[in-house]
Every structure is written in C-alpha cells, then in structure tokens.
Amino acid sequence: MVANSVLHVADVHKSFGGLKALSDVDLNVEEGTTHAIIGPNGAGKSTLLNVCVGRIRPDSGHVVFNGEVLDNHTPFEINQLGVSRVFQTPEIFSDLTLLDNVMIPAFASRDGAFSLRPFSKLRHEAAIREEAEKTLADVGLEVMKDREAASLSRGDKRRLELAMCLIQHPKLLLLDEPTAGMSRHDTNRTVDLLKTIKERGMTKVIIEHDMHVVFSLADKISVLAQGRIIASGTPDEIKGNPKVQEAYLGGAH
Amino acid sequence: MKQMLNREPFALAAFSLVILLMPIWLTPFGANYPDLLQKFAIFAIFAMGFNILFGLTGYLSFGHAAFLGVGSYAAVWSFKLFTMNVLPAIVFGVAFAGIFALAIGYVSLRRSGIYFSILTLAFAQMSYNLAYSVLTPITNGETGLQLTLQDPRIIDNAFSTPGAGLPETNLFGIDMSGYPGFYFCAVVLIICFFITRRIFNSPFGLTLRGVKSNQNRMGYTGINTRPYTLAAFVISGMFAGLAGSLLAVTDPLAGAERMQWTASGEVVLMTILGGVGTLVGPMLGAWLIKYLENIFSSFNENTLEHFFSFLPEGLQAIAVDVSSLFVGEGWHLTLGVLFMLIVIFLPGGLMEGWRRLLRRFSGGGGGKSEPAVAVQPAE
Ligand SMILES: Nc1ncnc2c1ncn2[C@@H]1O[C@H](COP(=O)(O)OP(=O)(O)OP(=O)(O)O)[C@@H](O)[C@H]1O
Ligand SMILES: [Mg+2]
Secondary structure (H helix, E strand, O other), X not given: OOOOEEEEEEEEEEEEXXXXXXXXXXXXXXXXXEEXXXXXXXXXXXXXXXXXXXXXXXOEEEEEEOOEEOOOOOHHHHHHHOEEEEOOOOOOOOOOEHHHHHHHXXXXXXXXXXXXXXXXXXXXXXXXXXXXXXHHHHOOOHHHOOXXXXXXOHHHHHHHHHHHHHOOOOOEEEEEOOOOOOOHHHHHHHHHHHHHHHHOOXXXXXXXXXXXXXXXXXXXXXXXEOXXXXXXXXXXXXXXXXXXXXXXXXXXX | OXXXXXXXXXXXXXXXXXXXXXXXXXHHHOOOOHHHHHXXXXXXXXXXXXXXXXXXXXXXXXXXXXXXXXXXXXXXXXXXHOOOEHHHHHHHHHHHHHHHHHHHHHHHOOOOHHHHHHHHHHHHHHHXXXXXXXXXXXXXXXXXXXXXXXXXXXXXXXXXXXXXXOOOOEEOOEEOOHHHHHHHHHHHHHHHHHHHHHHHOOHHHHHHHHHHHHHHHHHHOOOOHHHHHHHHHHHHHHHHHHHHHHHHHHOOEEOHHHHOHHHHHHHHHHHHHHOOOOOOHHHHHHHHHHHHHHHHOOOOHHHHHHHOOOOOHHHHHHHHHHHHOOOHHHHHHHHHHHHHHHHHHOOOHHHHHHHHHHHHHOOOOOOOOOOOOOOOOOO
8 A cells, every 4th residue: 555545445346236346446546646547338437436435335345545444434424534526427406506505515514514503694604605606616607606506507517516525625536527518618627627626735536538638637547447447557658558448449348 | 595684683573573463464364363363373383393394304204293292292291280381381392392203203214205204104193092092191092181170280289279160371370361372372483483594594404405405415515414304303393392382372181183194294284385495385384274274164054055045946955065075074175175276286385376476576587585495496
C-alpha cells in the first residue's frame, strides 16, 4: 500500500449470481490526484464505486479510506468521513429547488449525520445560503436556483449533483460519468471546473467514456474489463498498452 | 419562504385572527356552535401533526388514531386520579402519546413505503384490540373510560371537598365546556401552528423534505435518515396525543373506537383533501370533513322527504331512497365520492385549488404569496 494513498481497494471480489462483476480488484488512489477508470460497458466500473461508498458489500477484500477500513460502514458514515459521489443516473432531490438541493448536503457536512434543531430558522442560515449560491454559480446554475430540480435537463441534473458534492468539500470525490448527456460546451466547462478543484487538492476518481475528458484530467488511469483491472498507469503508458487496445477494440464484446 | 423579511409575526397574527374569530365568520355556514368549533380546532391539530410526518417525510402512517386514543385515555386518567385541571391532562396526553410513538415508530420505521403503512396499521389495530381485552382495567373496555364519583382525584380533593355531582373539566376554575372550551382548543391550535411553521421553515424540515424526495441520496449525502424520520414520527404522534387529550378536555370520556383504523384513515383523508405537505391544507381538510360530517350525518328520511317535497310522489320516493344512501350513517359514501373527485381533479387538494385560483387572477405570475409550501412535483 502506497504511503499517501487516500483510497485503497484491496483484493475486492464481487459476484452477482454467476456473474463476476469484480474479481481481484486492487486500486490505489493517491492524495491530490485524479484517477480515471475506463473500460467497456458492463466492465464493473460503477460496481467498484458502489463498493467504495457502501452501497454494495464486497464478497471478499476491503476498501480502506484514509487508513480506515470500510467493512461495516453505512453510506452516510462513509460520506461523513469525506467521500462524496456523483451517480451515473443523477440522484438529486427532484421536487426541491436547486438551492434546497445544495443546502441539504451543506447542512449534512456542517451538522453531522443527525442534528435535532426543529426550531432553528432557515432564514438565519445566510452563510450556508451564500455558499450554496456560490457553488451553484461554480457549476453555472445560479440563475435557476429557485427552479425545481425535476425541470432540469439531464446534463444540468449532473451539474447540480456535482454542486451537491462540491459544497461538502469532500476529501475524495467519486464521479460516475459526470459529463454524459452534456453538450460539448458544458462538457468543457465541467472539465475546467474539475481542473480548478484539482488545484485545490481534492482527490478524485472519475469514470468516463469520453477519452478527451479522461486525458485532459487524469494523472493515472486504470482499465477495467470484465471485472478485472487489466492495466494501470499514467495516461501515456495506457495509450501505448496493447491489452487496452484489445479490450476496447475487440475483446470485450 | 426564502425572503429575508420576517413574516413570522404577520403569519401568526393573521392565523390567530382567523381562528379566534371562527365563531363569527362561521355563522353564515351555520357552524358557529361550540361542539363543532371544538372539533374544528382539535382535528386541525391532529391533521397538522400528521402532516409533519406524511407531508414532509412521505411516510404514510395508517395508525395515528392509536396516539389519539392514548392521549384521550391519559387525559381522562389525569382527571380521575389527580385533578380536573386540563393542563396536567394535556401534558400527560402528549407525553404518553410521545412514548408510545417512540416505540411504534422505532419498529415501523425499519421499513418504508407500503410495509411501513401496514406495520403502523397493525400496531394501531393491536392497540385497539388490547383496549377491549387485556387492557380493560385501564381502558374500561367497551363502556369506555369515564369519570365516576369514586375517583380519588387526589389534588382536587386535597384542596376542596368534592361536590355532589360529577365535576367539570376546568382551567383554574374556568369550565372547559362550550365557548371557553373552544377558545382553549383554539389557543392550543395557534401554538401548534407556530410550532409546525417553525418546523417547516427549519433546516430540520428541509432535511425531512429531502427524505421524501430521495431517501437514497440522503445516505450518500451523509445523513442518517432514521433518527430524522423517528423524530418526525414522535412529533406527529405527540400532536395526535394532544388532539386526543383535547377531545377528553371538551368531553371527559375515552373509548377504544377512537383508535380504530377508520379514525386513522380519516386523518389521511383530511390531509390529502387539504393538500399534503402544505402548512394549512390539512387543517382545511379537517374542517371540510368535520363540517360535511356534521351536515350529512344529521340528515334522515324525514329531512330528505321534506327536501324533495317539490317532486311528484313517485319521483320523491326514488330521490329519497337514493340520497338516503349518502346521509346519516351512510355519509361516508359522500366522503368517498368527494375524496375521489378531489384526488382526480385536484391532486394537490384544496391548497392546489387555491393556488390555481390565485394564478388565474394574477395572470400567471402569482401563486407564491402563501406562507404555505408547495409540495406536489409541479403541474
Ligand atoms: N445490483 C446488481 N445486481 C445484479 N447485477 C448487477 C448489479 N449491479 C451491476 N450488475 C451487473 O454487473 C455488471 C457490471 O455492472 P456495472 O454497472 O458496474 O458496469 P459499468 O462498468 O459501470 O458499465 P457502464 O459503462 O454501462 O455503466 C453488469 O453486467 C451489471 O449488469
Ligand atoms: Mg456504470
């Protein structure tokens, strides 16, 4: 295990019935880096993130975050440790306004997993509201802050979910295809935003099909195919790897 | 609700005015007599509390009448054992309902959706049956719990010798029957409105709305939803207990039928009719149901014959036969029809009707001027 590793996935196996979704997966994500995971459809990429956030328990193996073994942690405990996630299909509060969507995670970060103050006033939470507005501005949604989240386009929902994660200032941000469904323009914007976050030192794991996005963000890339990591390395190493070419061009189908 | 201006004093003043003046503005509706007014206030509290659970978290309890019943029993016992003063009675009613809700909520909230509803229903029916069987020493079974001349009433009797008849419930000497009883319930309702409004406009309330909207996301957002839903469950159980104790305050007896599933169902109807998740909708629903119940259940064959006397004899008989299905004991049929109409044409309840009206008259832009919070996922 690497000294400054934030996330360490150790020898994880997971099967669904007869299907081996993850076998023998080892992954090290170093502090402050952006680690991309690529691979064909059904390779097990989302399953890997599910294991990391406690949605799915591995059949064997462990996930270690910042030195803490996450064997028995529930999703909310893992989030409280500093892991936020953008899902492949946006998980947002559809019938609340964008501002409310972003304020809920802000309260969760500030007040912890539970805080019973039924009489404190939202009106008095100016600091949280300001930060929520600023975060919405960061992802380019501030003009719509009073709109209901259900009315957003698919790409905008993704950006909203990104804002919901960013306002938590997570130590580790997991992104499952954050630009899918976005226009070229919005994709570029999101890439720029993710680059700025990187300058702030946030560690990220990003699943992405868009190679342009991958190569403009990633410090390291791991390639997953049929539940196995078949290659791991710097972008240049991955580009030149024959096994990767094979997985993408023929082997996977 | 995001404006920086503090609307709280204004909302409270307006609400208090409407409630305290009910005896006046309900006169044209023929609903200005104390018994009915008391019911308006009490069931408004019941529905308002129910809405804190159902409207904010989306958890639909089918057993809230159990807490109503517990509140009534606790209040009557307070009258029997300690004093006819109503304050201890409502404190006991709220406290016992709260404890009861904590236990039932703790178990039921392990499930969500329909399973949660069934669990609450099962617990309430269990309480109902126990009240008729094992618990008869506490509930006095089918007769119901009543005041008797032999009651110890230790606090009252320490200060004065008991009179000949059964004593009246009172608030430091003011009898709690008739209009004073209504005004007492009205003040409690105003306090409940204040509490509910605060909850709606707090980060806590926002979190509860998040649970309703996407419980899954809440987990990945670092929120432990269980204690939040349990808190909402207990708070709404306490509101129900409060309503139950007020029923005993205005009429000091308690029977198990108060815990029956039909009573649990009624508060669901009230909330949906008025507007789930809105601040005042459930109260309006409670008023509508209690008002119509009062009218329709008082009709009988004679009043119907009189009403249809302008028709020729054969037609009159038919009209009376058909309409008598919908009145008296059969008034629930009317309620059912009304409920269907509202759910089909106004799924957001009376409050949605109100918003639609506002929008029509303000030419599209309006509809936001209510302190209430819209909850339906937009038309
Ligand atoms: N909860 C589950 N139950 C059963 N099978 C599952 C479950 N989750 C994932 N799978 C299966 O595991 C395999 C890997 O799925 P996963 O979602 O991880 O793929 P992916 O790499 O994210 O693919 P995509 O690029 O399409 O998102 C798929 O065959 C999928 O059908
Ligand atoms: Mg996936």
